[in-house]
Amino acid sequence: MDFVQGLDPSKLVLAETALSFLLSPFAAPPYNLVIFLFGTYAQENAEASQSLQTFTGMLGVSAIFDIIWMGPTFAAFGVAMRQRGAGLNLRGNDLTGLR
Numbered sequence: 001m002d003f004v005q006g007l008d009p010s011k012l013v014l015a016e017t018a019l020s021f022l023l024s025p026f027a028a029p030p031y032n033l034v035i036f037l038f039g040t041y042a043q044e045n046a047e048a049s050q051s052l053q054t055f056t057g058m059l060g061v062s063a064i065f066d067i068i069w070m071g072p073t074f075a076a077f078g079v080a081m082r083q084r085g086a087g088l089n090l091r092g093n094d095l096t097g098l099r
Contacts, residue, residue: 013039029069035062 017036024033035058042051 010043013043029062029065031062031065035059 020032039055042055
């Protein structure tokens, strides 16, 4: 918990905003940039505790969206591996390569 308390929220939000901006022209969820731009406002406005609560809630919901976004990506790569003859044996704890 000490690690989390030592983090600077304004630097984290600024880094995430920059990352979202850099990834926005590519295949990335379009909602990330908007959320982190709002987070920049919420972090800089000292008397806006409601805005900070809203940002925290939106960030939590976007994490769920990101997990959903990763699901189709994982499935697409699984299909591609199967088409190339590669396997992913999770039951035997064995990651097999090309057969």
